[in-house]
Amino acid sequence: MSILSQNSEDDKEPVVPKAVISRLSLYLRELQHLIRDDQQTISSSKLGRVLGFTAAQVRKDFAYFGQFGYPGIGYRCEELIGQIKKILGTDRIWPVVLVGCGNMGQALLGYRGFEKQGFHVVAAVDVDPKVIGKQFHGLTVAHIDTLSTIVIQQNVSVAILAVPAKAAHEAAELIVKSGINGILNFAPATLNVPKTVSTVEVDLAMELEQLAFSVYQNQDDSN
Amino acid sequence: MSILSQNSEDDKEPVVPKAVISRLSLYLRELQHLIRDDQQTISSSKLGRVLGFTAAQVRKDFAYFGQFGYPGIGYRCEELIGQIKKILGTDRIWPVVLVGCGNMGQALLGYRGFEKQGFHVVAAVDVDPKVIGKQFHGLTVAHIDTLSTIVIQQNVSVAILAVPAKAAHEAAELIVKSGINGILNFAPATLNVPKTVSTVEVDLAMELEQLAFSVYQNQDDSN
DNA sequence: GCGTGTGAACACATTCACAGCA
DNA sequence: TGCTGTGAATGTGTTCACACGC
Numbered sequence: 001m002s003i004l005s006q007n008s009e010d011d012k013e014p015v016v017p018k019a020v021i022s023r024l025s026l027y028l029r030e031l032q033h034l035i036r037d038d039q040q041t042i043s044s045s046k047l048g049r050v051l052g053f054t055a056a057q058v059r060k061d062f063a064y065f066g067q068f069g070y071p072g073i074g075y076r077c078e079e080l081i082g083q084i085k086k087i088l089g090t091d092r093i094w095p096v097v098l099v100g101c102g103n104m105g106q107a108l109l110g111y112r113g114f115e116k117q118g119f120h121v122v123a124a125v126d127v128d129p130k131v132i133g134k135q136f137h138g139l140t141v142a143h144i145d146t147l148s149t150i151v152i153q154q155n156v157s158v159a160i161l162a163v164p165a166k167a168a169h170e171a172a173e174l175i176v177k178s179g180i181n182g183i184l185n186f187a188p189a190t191l192n193v194p195k196t197v198s199t200v201e202v203d204l205a206m207e208l209e210q211l212a213f214s215v216y217q218n219q220d221d222s223n
Numbered sequence: 224m225s226i227l228s229q230n231s232e233d234d235k236e237p238v239v240p241k242a243v244i245s246r247l248s249l250y251l252r253e254l255q256h257l258i259r260d261d262q263q264t265i266s267s268s269k270l271g272r273v274l275g276f277t278a279a280q281v282r283k284d285f286a287y288f289g290q291f292g293y294p295g296i297g298y299r300c301e302e303l304i305g306q307i308k309k310i311l312g313t314d315r316i317w318p319v320v321l322v323g324c325g326n327m328g329q330a331l332l333g334y335r336g337f338e339k340q341g342f343h344v345v346a347a348v349d350v351d352p353k354v355i356g357k358q359f360h361g362l363t364v365a366h367i368d369t370l371s372t373i374v375i376q377q378n379v380s381v382a383i384l385a386v387p388a389k390a391a392h393e394a395a396e397l398i399v400k401s402g403i404n405g406i407l408n409f410a411p412a413t414l415n416v417p418k419t420v421s422t423v424e425v426d427l428a429m430e431l432e433q434l435a436f437s438v439y440q441n442q443d444d445s446n
Numbered sequence: 447g448c449g450t451g452t453g454a455a456c457a458c459a460t461t462c463a464c465a466g467c468a
Numbered sequence: 469t470g471c472t473g474t475g476a477a478t479g480t481g482t483t484c485a486c487a488c489g490c
Contacts, residue, residue: 017459021436025429029411043471051413055471056461063473071472072468088432089439096431107330108427113411117428119435157438158431182438184431188252188336190274198437200430204331205340206248207423208319208381208407209311212342213244214421215380215405216312240481266449278449279483286451294450295490 016064028084043074090118095156098124100163101131109137123150148178158182165189239287251307266297313341318379321347323386324354324364332360346373371401381405388412
């Protein structure tokens with residue numbers, strides 16, 4: 001049964017706002033930094049201050065999933081990290097396949113941050129004969145036709161899509177057919193995939209636009 | 224005066240939800256695709272269907288900024304693109320500086336998508352002597368100490384930060400000192416910058432976590 | 447008929463304020 | 469005293485439903 005609001009007739013579980021889930025990732029990241037600084041516990045107010053949220057919000061966010069805090073003390077970092085990972089489903093390794101090994105794809109292969117959070121890029125595929133067979137950061141690029149085989153053999157459920165916009169729809173279709181059910185989409189195009197497949201969009205130009213707007217507004221604000 | 228809710232005592236302008244702004248970028252992208260397919264006009268319902276929003280939401284989003292539609296016809300794509308760019312502030316070229324020319328930074332230098340949306344990367348800086356002086360995609364990497372000069376000479380107001388997490392705070396401080404007022408942050412760390420500086424976070428591992436959760440939930444849903 | 451613009455109704459998310467525990 | 473967990477109140481965002489224009 002889903003944790004998120006589904007209005008499934010008789011679902012009386014507490015409904016978790018979608019925004020809570022993205023904050024969980026943020027809390028997790030911050031807690032991992034705290035642990036590295038040998039901080040054993042943290043209060044909702046301190047954690048909130050660092051991230052720019054209210055203490056009440058921090059407490060409520062965690063309360064959706066159980067009682068993790070200790071009155072008078074706060075939250076134990078190690079314990080909370082474990083709980084958040086369990087909630088997100090990242091308390092295990094997720095095998096990931098990269099689709100598209102151009103400029104961006106190659107950089108993603110070299111990005112160490114994925115592994116740290118429990119994602120393991122097990123294969124990379126492309127259509128371009130110029131990159132197929134080449135090796136990047138220890139992975140040899142395979143032809144996209146081998147995707148289904150890779151997915152089955154390595155039990156992959158998530159793909160990173162890093163192809164040009166023009167190729168995005170076709171690539172997404174192949175990904176869906178291969179049996180994958182999650183796509184992290186770097187291509188600047190809206191994918192049309194079945195409901196059974198989740199997607200998360202990362203459009204770098206869009207992010208810059210949001211920043212531009214924000215800067216633009218800030219300037220106006222200084223009346 | 225800001226378009227966004229600021230509760231400035233006597234501000235009686237319509238208050239624009241923050242979420243509207245991110246949808247504007249999405250609309251813009253889609254409209255640009257429509258133009259490429261020679262589509263002159265589009266209705267709120269069709270535009271909504273493609274992007275997964277209701278028709279009412281699409282109409283309301285635009286209505287915050289004026290009356291752009293034509294009853295019985297819909298919205299004229301070209302015209303709407305112009306309006307959205309004006310709202311976002313991307314109806315002009317934004318000079319951008321890249322801070323951090325490692326794996327990720329180099330890929331961002333090669334990313335053509337920025338230019339298409341009105342962003343021009345005019346300079347790249349780093350601290351590592353191994354990359355300083357090298358040329359990537361037509362730009363020679365300069366020392367980060369030259370940042371202030373670059374910012375002033377090229378009138379830069381936005382930086383892309385692509386350094387390792389450990390270096391993020393220090394780099395952010397230098398960026399702020401240089402007079403920049405917007406940071407697109409790829410480093411997996413929460414920046415602590417003055418209110419006058421806007422930031423947008425893109426944490427690739429966090430995005431994958433969100434996807435993992437979503438996939439994980441979807442599986443549960445198929446009771 | 448088709449399609450926009452918009453007040454009113456509704457749904458969702460955040461903050462307040464306080465009881466209770468260490 | 470310090471801090472959590474939580475119902476109630478508030479605030480924000482989305483959808484409905486319909487008047488009006490082409």
